[in-house]
Amino acid sequence: xxxxxxxxxxxxxxxxxxxxxxxxxxxxxxxxxxxxxxxxxxxxxxxxxxxxxxxxxxxxxxxxxxxxxxxxxxxxxxxxxxxxxxxxxxxxxxxxxxxxxxxxxxxxxxxxxxxxxxxxxxxxxxxxxxxxxxxxxxxxxxxxxxxxxx
Amino acid sequence: xxxxxxxxxxxxxxxxxxxxxxxxxxxxxxxxxxxxxxxxxxxxxxxxxxxxxxxxxxxxxxxxxxxxxxxxxxxxxxxxxxxxxxxxxxxxxx
Numbered sequence: 001x002x003x004x005x006x007x008x009x010x011x012x013x014x015x016x017x018x019x020x021x022x023x024x025x026x027x028x029x030x031x032x033x034x035x036x037x038x039x040x041x042x043x044x045x046x047x048x049x050x051x052x053x054x055x056x057x058x059x060x061x062x063x064x065x066x067x068x069x070x071x072x073x074x075x076x077x078x079x080x081x082x083x084x085x086x087x088x089x090x091x092x093x094x095x096x097x098x099x100x101x102x103x104x105x106x107x108x109x110x111x112x113x114x115x116x117x118x119x120x121x122x123x124x125x126x127x128x129x130x131x132x133x134x135x136x137x138x139x140x141x142x143x144x145x146x147x148x149x150x
Numbered sequence: 151x152x153x154x155x156x157x158x159x160x161x162x163x164x165x166x167x168x169x170x171x172x173x174x175x176x177x178x179x180x181x182x183x184x185x186x187x188x189x190x191x192x193x194x195x196x197x198x199x200x201x202x203x204x205x206x207x208x209x210x211x212x213x214x215x216x217x218x219x220x221x222x223x224x225x226x227x228x229x230x231x232x233x234x235x236x237x238x239x240x241x242x243x244x
Contacts, residue, residue, distance in 0.1 A: 025241070027241070043241075047242075051244055052242070052243070052244050053242060053243055053244075054240055054241070054242035054243075055240065055241040055242065057211045057218045057220075057240070058218060060211060060238055060240070060241060061211070061213050061216060061218075061236060061238060064236075064238055073159075077241060079243060088243070089243065089244040090244070091242075091243050091244030092243035092244060095209055095239075095240065095242050095243050096243070097158065097159075097160045097239035097240075097241070098159065098160070098241075099159065099160060100159060
């Protein structure tokens with residue numbers, strides 16, 4: 001199950017709507033091993049395409065170096081589908097390389113840039129196998145043990 | 151001649167879970183051969199046969215001292231003692 005806070009959920013949806021009809025993409029980082037999506041980072045879709053997304057290679061390195069420096073990992077990897085359902089495409093499955101991450105798919109096919117509901121679904125993708133999971137949106141993430149202790 | 155290589159999560163099955171390993175080689179190609187000797191199977195995940203030769207896989211990024219090797223000679227990129235190599239799979243999809 002993916003648990004995320006309402007503000008992060010809203011920000012992912014807003015990003016997807018803003019970039020429609022191109023695919024939007026980004027990650028939500030969190031402390032290593034915590035499974036807490038705490039810090040959203042919108043990425044530029046270097047492919048600038050309605051059917052493909054790719055992080056720019058230089059920005060990808062900068063992103064990972066920042067996460068390593070902060071002892072973080074990608075908790076959510078998200079992108080949008082703008083004409084199809086919020087289910088991983090064959091390409092998504094083939095290229096998925098973060099077995100520990102929640103892969104979030106948002107479909108903007110129904111309302112595009114406008115107000116209105118979107119499909120927001122989450123998956124684990126490990127060794128080419130896709131498993132959908134429940135998405136739970138909470139007002140705020142519960143306090144983390146490590147955080148209150150530090 | 152020691153070169154530190156940062157290994158992404160998905161390839162740590164080849165390094166016994168290690169986040170970073172050391173290798174040697176005067177070029178990236180030589181370094182990958184050296185890594186393959188200690189971590190069999192890893193090279194195949196990084197390179198593929200292309201047009202009669204061998205090249206980096208399209209969706210694997212390799213950086214030498216923060217430079218994407220595609221801009222500094224690809225597999226022929228020259229390495230020196232103390233260089234830092236980072237391997238990162240592309241974050242991409244359709």
